[in-house]
Amino acid sequence: MSIQVKFFASLRDKIGISDTTVDSATTAGEAWDIATDKAERPVNVLVAINLDYAQFDSPINDGDEVAFFPPVTGG
Amino acid sequence: MTSHISATAFDPWHAINDHQQQSGLDSQFGATATFIGSMRDFNDNTDVSQMVLEHYPEMTSRYLDKLELEARERWPLLDCLIIHRVGEINPADPIVLIACWSAHRRAALDACSWLIEELKHRAPFWKKETRQDGERWLEHNTDGS
Numbered sequence: 001m002s003i004q005v006k007f008f009a010s011l012r013d014k015i016g017i018s019d020t021t022v023d024s025a026t027t028a029g030e031a032w033d034i035a036t037d038k039a040e041r042p043v044n045v046l047v048a049i050n051l052d053y054a055q056f057d058s059p060i061n062d063g064d065e066v067a068f069f070p071p072v073t074g075g
Numbered sequence: 076m077t078s079h080i081s082a083t084a085f086d087p088w089h090a091i092n093d094h095q096q097q098s099g100l101d102s103q104f105g106a107t108a109t110f111i112g113s114m115r116d117f118n119d120n121t122d123v124s125q126m127v128l129e130h131y132p133e134m135t136s137r138y139l140d141k142l143e144l145e146a147r148e149r150w151p152l153l154d155c156l157i158i159h160r161v162g163e164i165n166p167a168d169p170i171v172l173i174a175c176w177s178a179h180r181r182a183a184l185d186a187c188s189w190l191i192e193e194l195k196h197r198a199p200f201w202k203k204e205t206r207q208d209g210e211r212w213l214e215h216n217t218d219g220s
Contacts (some may be wrong), residue, residue, distance in 0.1 A: 007131050009201035010212035048199070051134040063158050067131060067199075071215040074128070074200025075114050075161065075191060 001025075001062045005035040015039060019061035029056035030068045044071050076147065078139035078157035080130065085158060087111045087172040093157045094174070102177040104153050108183035110191045111173075116166035118213075123204045131199040138198045141145045146175070146190055150182040156188065159200065168169075 006019040015036055025031040028047045032039075047054045048067040060066055079096065091109060114126055123128060143155050154176040173190045177183040195216050202213045 006131070008131055008199070012212075013212075022151070025113055048131070049136055051137050053197075065160070067134070069131065069199060069200065070212070072195075072197065072199050073196035073202045074198050074218050075216065 003060055003062070004019045005031050006065065006067040008067065010070050011045060011068055012072055013040070014042075025058065025060060027061055028054055028058050028066050031060060032056070032068060042070070045069070047072065076143045076152075077156045078115045078143055078159075079135070080135060080139075081158055081160050082131070082145070082162045084168055086088070086159070087158070087169045087173075090158055090172060091174050095176070098154050098176075100153055100176055101128040104178060106177050107174060108177075108180070108215035109172070110143040110187050111169055112171040112191070114164050114166050114168050114170055116159040118204060121173065121206050121208075123206055124168070125166075127205075128164055128170065129158075129201045129203065130161050134199050139162045139194070142190055142193050142198070145157045145193075146186045150175075150177065150186040152177050152182060152186055155190075156190075157194070159194070159198070161200070 001024050003022045003025055007015050007017050012018050020035050022031050022034040026035055046069050049058055050065055079092050116123055139157050152175055156174040158172040173187050174181040175186045204211050
């Protein structure tokens with residue numbers, strides 16, 4: 001099993017990881033815990049699975065891409 | 076219907092004109108509504124000298140396309156153009172352009188307003204400002220008022 005995990009913007013700077021791979025996780029939250037060695041999760045972190053917004057308890061599958069990022073500030 | 080990300084400065088007025096010329100709209104449209112967001116040289120009463128806009132490329136493209144499709148389902152638009160900058164941005168540089176064409180004004184105005192609010196709340200872009208005291212990630216957008 002291989003899940004690609006990405007971090008963006010201030011969250012990447014805080015965690016110190018841009019992207020990594022985890023071998024086993026059943027939810028986005030588990031992927032966070034494994035990728036960050038259970039770093040404390042800021043309350044406002046957003047999650048996307050395969051480019052769609054998701055939740056921390058959303059299921060993930062082999063080959064998925066999970067991204068974590070802070071509130072968006074574009075426009 | 077077109078959306079794209081630009082890593083270099085763009086002229087929104089030329090972009091609107093070019094798109095209109097190339098879109099084949101001819102004289103079908105009676106209304107064009109536009110929103111152009113530009114970089115201010117201040118924020119929270121502090122001078123800002125530069126900004127870097129980061130994004131999640133694959134998700135951003137997909138999300139902008141999704142917004143355009145939804146706008147077209149909600150309003151009778153003839154066409155729509157979205158351009159958003161990424162990379163290093165200087166004060167007064169355009170950051171985002173939204174243009175909507177329709178037969179009558181209400182659809183173009185409402186769609187344009189809806190698109191910029193949706194984009195600001197959901198599209199995965201992040202701004203980092205350069206100030207006199209260093210760099211700072213913006214934690215939230217303005218409320219639109």
